[in-house]
Amino acid sequence: MRYWFAVLCAVSVACGTTLLSGCGRPVAASPNPQPQAANEIRETLLAGASEGGGSQAAASTGTGWGTLRGTFKFAGTPPTPGTLDVTRDTEVCSANGPIRDNSLLVGPDKGIANVVVYARVNRVHDSAKPLEPGADVEPLVFDQKDCMFTTHVMACQVNQPIDIKNSDPVGHNTKIDPRTGVPFNQTVGAGGSLGYKLVSEEALPAPVSCSIHPWMQAYMLPREDKYFAVTTSDGGFEIPNLPAGEEIELQVWHERGGGPGGAVVLPRKDLKWTRKGRFKVNLKQDETLDLGELEVPGSALK
Amino acid sequence: MRTILSGCVRFTPCLALVLLVGCGQSDPPQFTLDMVAIAEKQIPANQQQKVANILEAMFGTPDDPFVLPETGLDLAKLQMAAGPVKSDQFGHETGLYRRHCAHCHGTTGDGLGPTAMILNPYPRDYRQGKFKFKSTERPAKPTDYDLETVLRQGVQGTAMPSFALLPDAQIDALVEYVKYLSMRGQTEIGLTDAMADLSEGEELPLTHDTLVAEILAPVAESWQEAPDKIIPTDGDNAKPDMPKAESIAAGEKLFYSAKANCAKCHGWSALGDGQTNDYDDWSKAIHEAEESLASDVNTLNEAEMSAEEREALARHVALLSSALATDALPPRHAIPRNLRQGVYRGGRAPYDIYRRIYAGINGAPMPAVGPPFPGAPGTLTSDEIWNLVDYVLSLPYEPISQPPRDQRAVSRAQL
Structure with missing residues (x-):
């Protein structure tokens, strides 16, 4: 009796589990909202802004x-870079050989070049302060030559003026797709230039392309x-004037990073490296901390 | 023991029956999350649940919509558009969105309705807050009037029909509901981005400051400020007083020039056969997700990694491929318009074409040639844009069989 009971229960459980969750492979299914939890959140939101306003930034210690x-x-052995499939304007784009x-x-x-390292901090040195809108600073040049962007990865401050140039004899269009900021897609005529500014901070680099x-x-x-x-090009980076005496978090990104959004995930438990590439x-x-060589295995890149 | 056993014996077939046959009455429809984006951002299940709960708190359900005052949306209009298709004894109809829109645009406004797959172009997915055919600056939202125009006139050359026969109040309600679904979708993107940005062990604060002031309000404001972002077609932007033939000739020269670059995509014969292998923003996102998946599968098969890393990557691959199979349409290339057909999706009036060239088409590869920001110099002047308008509007009347004129006698090979 006991035996049959166990078999029946096992079958019923297995049957239920299989029907509910498929055959073992995880499935992306949108969760159903929980009405009670939603109601609680709604009440908080209807109560309006909290006293004293915004910033929940942790206090600096x-x-x-x-x-x-x-x-x-x-x-290991790095892959040999290939060439790109140039299908348009070949007389200009391929003039100096394959791209x-x-x-x-x-x-x-x-x-490894073009790895971006950026910090998430609670305290900012005077030399690293945010730029005011309309700050009078020299524009950075973002040029297009031989049908390539001359700067492959550019990091800059919000409100930094950028001069988008086209040094080619053919027209380009520059399409910038920030997640939170203002998207941009402008024709830049042969030899022309346009002024641009990124007006809000991004958590990950925004792609720039030419249609x-x-x-x-x-x-x-x-x-x-x-x-x-x-x-x-030697893979080196240096960030000066970071807040000392407290734990700070740094994000590491590369175009081919295997983590979410291009995050570079290294097996470095000593640095508390996370799956988000931080x-x-x-x-x-006054310390200069040199992390030395940070080895990036092939599996960490796409 | 016997009781438990008989309970179990009775329960098993019941459970199987319920699971197999369902409960006779379908569950009320739910808004769903963008599982492709969630799989790509690797948002864990507990955070997905939180996003779903926050969105229900802010926007209610498809049967019972709700809005916070910050959205500026009119709940009465939304209630008319939402819910199941019904009319009362006085003939007041509700459920308008499900009656007229959801079969293509989907309950969530994700453009994933049951008919979406067989339409070309695909129905608009509102969730990114990007709309193509509007009177405002490129990144700006459409005005209510822009959405109303799309509803009344339909979108020529697409499956979007005209709803001109609906009473004004119903059109108003549907415009409001499209804005509602779009705000909900963009808020979802903001929430999943915020989840992706959290550090290990950090929780998203469920406060007005974070959820409303930082995430919802900027989205709502972008809708509220749309009327201030209209591209004027008068004053400095007025059409120049220039003989038509002269303007067409100037426009033709620009069309094939390295300054305006129109022919690069629309082709040297303006048949829309230039650059034809780019994607619009919606298809591009799916295309990139597919590429990323292929690369992850490759890594999984070839790269050396620890068992723990392998398990995590295999799980990610399974989730992303299942999301792509159920939550995405196969990406399609954005084909530039054939300008000789005289079919203009965003309206055929000269000022419609002017705004399309001035600001480009948001979400599409079509770039802008007007000022990137009001007051800044653009690639072309307003007069030059009007010349292009005249040329583009003359193209359907110019026989394609006519031998090409000297200035555009460029061989296809050079494209």
Whole structure:
């Protein structure tokens, strides 16, 4: 009796589970809202803004400033970059030879270029303060030459004027798609230029493309503060004047990063590296912390 | 024991029956989340549940809509458009969205209604807050009048019909409901982005400051400020006093120039056969998700990684592929308009064409040539845009068989 009871229950449970969850493979199913939880949230929202307003930023606990540096290196044998499929305006675009695929640039000593490292902090040094709208600063040049963007990955501050140029004898259109900011898609005539500004901070770099020449690809990351760096051809980066004496979090991104949105996920438990491509450091006052070589395995990149 | 056993014996067939046959009456429809975006952003199940709850708190359900005062939306209009299709003894109809729109645009306004797959172009997915045919600056929202025009006139050359026979009050209610679905969709994007941005162990505060002031209000404001973003077609932007033939000739020259670049996409014969392998923003997102999935599958098959990493990646691959199978339409290339057919989706009036060239088409590869921001210099002057308008409107009347004129005798090979 006991035996049959067990069999029946097992069958009924198995049958129910299979029907409810399929055959073991996880399935993306939109969750049904929970009315009671929704009602509670609605009541909070109807009560309006809380006293004293906005910022929930955690209070800063440290003092002083420090510098962080490191070098991203490809672990193993890097793939040989291919060339892009140039299908338009070949007399101009291919004039200086085939266009190389710039999505993963590994130098002779295996340094990875165009990795973006940016900090999420509660305290900002004077030299890294946000730019006011209309700040009088020299525009950054974002040029197009030989049907490529000359800057493949650009990090800049919000409100930084950008001069979008076209140094080619053919027309381009520059399409910038920030997630929260204002999208932009303008024709830039041969030899022409246009002024542009990114007006709000992005959590991840925004793609830049050209509809006329679909192989053209670049990225722009606008940040409020100046705590960002893009690795150079040797894979190195340095961010000065970071808040010291407290734990700060840094985001690491690469165009081919395997994590969500291009996050670079490294197996570095010592740096509390997360699946969102973030790690934590605690700088001492006036310290220059060198993380040394940060090895990026092939599986961390797409 | 016997009681438990008999309970179990009776319960098993009942459970199986219920699971197989359902309960006779279908559940009320629910708004669904964009599972492709959620899979891509790798939002865990508990956070997905939270997003669904917050959205229900802010927007209610398809049968029982709700709006916060910050949206500026009119609940009475929404109630007329929402819910099941019904009319009372006085002939007042409700459920207008489900009656007229949902079969293409979907209950959630995600453009995933049952007929969507067989339509070309696909029905608009409102959730990104991007609308193509409007009178406002490129990134701005459409005005109520713009949406009303689309409803009354339909979109020529597409499956979107005219609803001109509906009473004014019903048109108003549907315009309000489209704005509601779009605000809900854009708020969902804001919420999942905010979830993706959280640090380990951090929770999204369920407060007015975070949910309304930071996420919902900017979306609502962009709708409220649309009337201030209309591109004028008078004053400085008025059509220049220029003989038509002269204006057409100037427009033709620009059309094929490296300054305006029209021919690059619309083709050297303006048949829409130039650049034909780009995507609009909606298809591009799916195309990129598919590419990312293919690359993850490749990594899974070829790269070396720890068992833990392998399991996480396999799970991500399964979720993303299941989302793409159920929550997305196959991406299609954006084909530039054939300008010789005289079919203009966003309206055929000269000022419609002027605004299309000035601001481009939001969400589509078609770029703007007017000022990127009001007051800034654009790629073309207003007069030059009007020349292009005259040329474009002359194209359907110019026989294609006529030998090409010297200035555009460019071989296809050069494209």
